[in-house]
Amino acid sequence: xxxxxxxxxxxRYGDLLAVDRLSFDVQRGEIFGLLGPNGxxxxxxxxxxxxxxxxxxxxxxxxxxxxxxxxxxxxxYMPEERGLYPDLKLLDxxxxxxxxxxxxxTQARARGLELLExxxxxxxxxxxxxxxxKGMQQKVQFIVTLMHQPEIxxxxxxxxxxxxxxxxxxxxxxxxxxxxxxxxxxxxxxxxQVEQMAxxxxxxxxxxxxxxxxxxxxxxxxxxxxxxxxxxNGAELPETLRGVASVTRHGHQYxxxxxxxxxxxxxxxxLVAQKVPITRFEVGSxxxxxxxxAVVSRNHKEPTP
Amino acid sequence: xxxxxxxxxxxxxxxxxxxxFIIMTLLVPLLGLIILGISxxxxxxxxxxxxxxxxxxxxxxxxVDHSGLFTPMLPQYEGRFLRYPDETQAIAAxxxxxEQTVVVIPANYLEQGKVLAYSIKSGLSxxxxxxxxxxxxxxxxxxVAGRLDPAITARLRAPYSVAxxxxxxxxxPSNEGIAAMVLGFVIPYxxxxxxxxxxxxxxxxxxxxxxVEKDSRVIEILIxxxxxxxxxxxxxxxxxxxxxxxxxxxxxxxxxxxxxxxxVFALTGSLPINxxxxxxxxxxxxxxxxxxxxLMGATGALGTSMREGQQIAGxxxxxxxxxxxxxxxxxxNPNSPLAIVLSYIPLTSPVTMMLRLGLxxxxxxQLAFSIGLLVAAVALSLWAGAKIFRLGLLMYGKRxxxxxxxxxxxxx
Numbered sequence: 001x002x003x004x005x006x007x008x009x010x011x012r013y014g015d016l017l018a019v020d021r022l023s024f025d026v027q028r029g030e031i032f033g034l035l036g037p038n039g040x041x042x043x044x045x046x047x048x049x050x051x052x053x054x055x056x057x058x059x060x061x062x063x064x065x066x067x068x069x070x071x072x073x074x075x076x077y078m079p080e081e082r083g084l085y086p087d088l089k090l091l092d093x094x095x096x097x098x099x100x101x102x103x104x105x106t107q108a109r110a111r112g113l114e115l116l117e118x119x120x121x122x123x124x125x126x127x128x129x130x131x132x133x134k135g136m137q138q139k140v141q142f143i144v145t146l147m148h149q150p151e152i153x154x155x156x157x158x159x160x161x162x163x164x165x166x167x168x169x170x171x172x173x174x175x176x177x178x179x180x181x182x183x184x185x186x187x188x189x190x191x192x193q194v195e196q197m198a199x200x201x202x203x204x205x206x207x208x209x210x211x212x213x214x215x216x217x218x219x220x221x222x223x224x225x226x227x228x229x230x231x232x233n234g235a236e237l238p239e240t241l242r243g244v245a246s247v248t249r250h251g252h253q254y255x256x257x258x259x260x261x262x263x264x265x266x267x268x269x270x271l272v273a274q275k276v277p278i279t280r281f282e283v284g285s286x287x288x289x290x291x292x293x294a295v296v297s298r299n300h301k302e303p304t305p
Numbered sequence: 306x307x308x309x310x311x312x313x314x315x316x317x318x319x320x321x322x323x324x325x326f327i328i329m330t331l332l333v334p335l336l337g338l339i340i341l342g343i344s345x346x347x348x349x350x351x352x353x354x355x356x357x358x359x360x361x362x363x364x365x366x367x368x369v370d371h372s373g374l375f376t377p378m379l380p381q382y383e384g385r386f387l388r389y390p391d392e393t394q395a396i397a398a399x400x401x402x403x404e405q406t407v408v409v410i411p412a413n414y415l416e417q418g419k420v421l422a423y424s425i426k427s428g429l430s431x432x433x434x435x436x437x438x439x440x441x442x443x444x445x446x447x448x449v450a451g452r453l454d455p456a457i458t459a460r461l462r463a464p465y466s467v468a469x470x471x472x473x474x475x476x477x478p479s480n481e482g483i484a485a486m487v488l489g490f491v492i493p494y495x496x497x498x499x500x501x502x503x504x505x506x507x508x509x510x511x512x513x514x515x516x517v518e519k520d521s522r523v524i525e526i527l528i529x530x531x532x533x534x535x536x537x538x539x540x541x542x543x544x545x546x547x548x549x550x551x552x553x554x555x556x557x558x559x560x561x562x563x564x565x566x567x568x569v570f571a572l573t574g575s576l577p578i579n580x581x582x583x584x585x586x587x588x589x590x591x592x593x594x595x596x597x598x599x600l601m602g603a604t605g606a607l608g609t610s611m612r613e614g615q616q617i618a619g620x621x622x623x624x625x626x627x628x629x630x631x632x633x634x635x636x637x638n639p640n641s642p643l644a645i646v647l648s649y650i651p652l653t654s655p656v657t658m659m660l661r662l663g664l665x666x667x668x669x670x671q672l673a674f675s676i677g678l679l680v681a682a683v684a685l686s687l688w689a690g691a692k693i694f695r696l697g698l699l700m701y702g703k704r705x706x707x708x709x710x711x712x713x714x715x716x717x
Contacts, residue, residue, distance in 0.1 A: 072529045083521030086317065097523075099311050100530040121355040144526065 001297030002061075003028055003183040004049060004153050009058035011044055011207075018044045020207035022058070024185045026152070031174065033215070034187040035288075037296060041207040043080050044186040049185075050077050062152065073102045075147035080156035080187075082138060086130035090116070090140060091130055108147065115143040119169060123274055135166050139167035142170055146177075153177055154185045159193050171197065184222035193286040201288075203295060212296050219285040222294070225258040227267060232277030241270055255284070308531040312539025313601050317547050320510045323521040329506070341565050366440065367393050367404040372414040377448045382443055399423055406579035408440065408601035410488045438463070499556075501625045502592050503548035507594070508601040508622075511515030512615050515606050533695035534687070548594070572635040585672070591657025592679045596686055597621055604707040606697030609711075623643055624652030628660060639664040648675050 004026040004303055011019040013202065019041045026032045047053045049060055081283045085093050094112035099105060100198025106227035116122045119139040123264070124132060132140065145153055158174070159167050174197065177184050188194050194201065199273050203211035210216055227244075230253050231237060237247060237254050248255045264283045271278055287292075320326055335517075367387050370376050378388055389395035395407045407423040414420065442462045469530050518524045526537055601618035627636065630649055635644045639661045647657040648667070654675050661667050691712055 047525075050525075052525060052528055069530075069532045069535075075529070077526065077529050079522055079525040081522040081525070083523050085319075085517070085523060086521060087517075096311070096315050097526060097530070100527065148610055 002026065003063055004185065005061040005194075006045075006049070007059045007063075009048060009060065010046065010056045011041075011048060011053070012056055013287070018209050019048070019055070022207070022209055024202050024209065026185055027200075028151070028183050029035055029178055029181040030199040031178055031184045031186060033194040033201035034185055034204065035191065035201055035206035036210075036291065037189055040204040040207050042204060043156055043188075044156055044207075046077075046080075046185070048189060049165045050075065050266070051153065052228065061135035068173075073148065073292055074151045076153040077124075078141055078145045078153075078155045078158060080160075082141045082161075084129045084137060084140060084144070086128070088124050088128075088129055089134070089172050090121070090129055091125040094140070094144060096148060100257070101148035101150075103148050107305035108170065112143075115146060118173070119143055134161060135163055138162055139166060139170070142173070146173075152183045152185070154187075156187050158186055159188070159190065180192055191292055195288040203292065205296050211291070215288075218291065219288070222277070222291045225262075226265060226286065227254075228258040228280065228282040228284045229254045229256060229271070231277065232279055237276065238270075241267055243267055244246060252279075265291045282296070308535045309542060312531070312536055313546065316510075316514060316540050316543030319586070320514070320544065320547050321550075323510075326547070330554050333555050334562070336574070339563040341562055361525040365404070366406050366408055366443075367395050367398060368408040368410060370410050371412040372410050374414065375410060375444075379450060381444055381446075385439065386443060394425060394526060399425065408709070416693050417564050430555035430594075433434060434536075444711075462649070485623070494558075494663055496590055497561060497656045499542065499552045499653055500590050500631075500659070502625040503545070503552055503590075503594060504597045504625060505622065506551060507541075507548040508546065508605070508618060509615070511540055511598065511602050511616060514544075520605040532691070534691035537599065537602055537691050538687070541595065541602060545594050545598060577682045585662055586659055587680075588676065589655040592683055593625075595683045596651060596655075596679065597625065599683070599686040600688040603686070603693040604699070608693045619650065624650075625656055627653050628656040631657075635660050637665065647670065649678055654679055659711065675690075 002025040004042070006025070007023045009019050009022040022041070022098075031069060036042050042120075043051070048055045049062070049067065051069070051072065058080050060067050063074060076252065085096075088096070091112050095105065095108040098108040098111065103111065108212075113122065113125060119142070121136060121139060122131075123134065129137065129140070138233055140156065142155075145155065153174075155174075160169060162170065163222065171193075174184055176184070178199075186194060186198065195215070198215050200214050201211065202209055229237060233252075237256075241256070243266050244258045245259035245262070247257075255304070258267070260265070268281055288303055360471065365385060367389055368375065369389050369392050378386060389398065389407070392407075393710060395404065397407075398404045402425075405424060405706050409421040409423065409642070411417070411419065411421070414682065431560055446458065447464045449461065453461075457566060531539075600621045604621070605615065605616060605618040631643065631647060633643060634655065638644065644657060644661060647653045648671065656668065658672070658675055696709060
């Protein structure tokens with residue numbers, strides 16, 4: 001069942017078409033990557049879902065209802081620009097924001113302490129927010145989103161400004177959400193992070209959807225033509241191989257681009273026949289950022305219809 | 306409603322803990338207490354000093370009579386008046402500080418009624434002498450001595466003393482005295498000043514709070530948790546309660562100090578209060594605060610910084626100040642067209658009405674019309690204010706154009 005359903009969404013700021021006929025769905029229990037370069041319209045789209053700004057046209061449905069303050073109680077939202085009450089104690093801040101989402105005071109306290117423990121900030125519950133480091137505040141911001149156990153979680157650039165350790169922590173918590181059948185929408189311009197987690201993606205550029213679908217299908221579509229081959233000491237890849245268009249060498253590593261009609265099986269067969277000592281043979285999918293660059297630059301060449 | 310109260314509670318407690326608020330709230334009673342304490346320590350001396358200031362002891366008056374009407378002096382003025390044969394002697398006595406005041410009655414006194422009062426420069430006594438009932442009795446008694454019966458002479462000395470009688474609505478004389486009269490005016494006046502102070506204190510906190518929420522971007526989370534109307538209503542409610550708390554602390558401590566002062570200075574007099582007037586004052590206070598709070602909150606949110614927000618919101622404080630500027634006219638004639646118009650315009654009506662209530666009995670039609678208009682204005686400002694507030698909240702570092710404000714108002 002769709003949790004967020006968007007049809008033909010448009011938003012114009014003056015001469016700029018920030019969001020242009022955008023349609024997509026987000027399912028329960030999936031991590032949905034909302035991708036695109038800066039200024040692609042990701043945050044505008046999220047703000048329209050959150051009913052912070054009104055669309056010019058098109059429809060948004062949240063659990064089958066138009067956006068409203070009441071529906072927002074089902075959503076946990078982490079804005080792109082982070083901030084909390086600097087003068088409030090950490091727990092008080094969490095409790096206040098959770099109460100506004102409909103939790104009772106006692107529920108909010110218990111949940112707040114539990115989540116603070118989870119992100120290793122249990123000892124800071126009675127400290128003022130401004131006494132925390134930036135990374136800590138970021139973690140607090142993340143748990144603010146989860147306080148009321150929402151069915152939909154929308155995270156605008158969730159890993160911005162986090163160190164690798166905390167990034168892993170947040171990642172694992174996002175993956176837990178998926179297990180609990182929560183729909184997670186994650187916007188980012190950092191492709192590699194989304195690549196490791198997202199089930200489906202929407203790639204936006206200039207307010208339009210450029211790619212939309214399951215990540216593995218998109219990668220299959222774009223990535224079937226690179227081979228990553230490592231050879232043993234002293235050995236070299238043969239000059240010419242059937243079905244290979246070009247080869248680039250980085251030390252012992254080779255990256256071979258398949259020609260039209262070439263298959264990985266055929267190339268492997270040739271290498272085995274020629275007794276090349278192979279230490280690694282991998283059918284490389286194109287990294288998402290390469291796909292992204294390919295899609296975006298293609299669009300920049302062609303004038304948008 | 307639950308969310309409104311949540312916001313109100315949050316705003317109330319976070320601002321209540323501000324050192325600035327605590328200091329401001331406690332400073333006023335503390336100052337009063339210090340003053341009272343000093344008076345207590347100084348004890349009787351203060352009372353005596355005050356008595357001397359306000360009720361100077363009757364002093365002997367020296368006089369020189371050129372008209373012959375006051376010679377010889379009537380025996381009952383022996384000791385209080387002293388006649389000198391000529392000015393030279395009298396003035397010499399004045400210079401030697403034997404006398405404080407010398408009154409010279411010229412030969413043509415009967416025709417012109419003019420007397421001269423001499424005193425050493427910077428002394429108040431000559432002015433006091435010119436005003437004194439003592440001198441008046443002296444002159445009257447000598448002029449009519451033996452010619453009129455003593456009762457008429459007494460009336461000539463003091464023709465009247467006014468005993469005011471106030472009638473209540475039903476035409477019965479009310480037994481409230483001058484204290485009630487003064488308090489009847491003072492209470493609305495104090496309420497008017499408190500209203501203005503609360504508006505400024507609370508709107509200051511309101512704008513500061515919005516500034517923090519805008520800067521820290523918490524506002525996006527808030528706006529996706531509750532409607533902007535709820536948010537604004539909660540803030541105004543919470544900060545209004547805070548303002549009232551401050552006012553209450555001041556009023557109660559003032560009351561306590563007053564009671565203390567009554568003890569210390571042995572002042573007498575009861576403090577009767579007109580319940581109806583107090584009730585109306587509270588109604589105007591609450592409505593007035595709501596109107597100013599919403600208007601200032603909404604427009605303040607449009608500013609890019611707190612300072613700018615305060616500047617924009619400051620326009621409305623003019624509305625509260627206008628009745629004070631026009632106070633002379635309102636005092637002179639509380640039922641003049643200007644006063645009536647000012648008590649209808651929603652921005653000026655709370656303060657104007659409070660002032661008028663103390664000065665005159667305002668017809669109920671005017672009260673009803675004025676309160677009706679004020680309620681309508683509060684409803685309108687809540688409705689429009691919430692939209693403008695929301696528009697302002699989401700604008701960062703950018704000023705809203707009038708067109709954007711209009712568009713926000715049209716949007717459902």
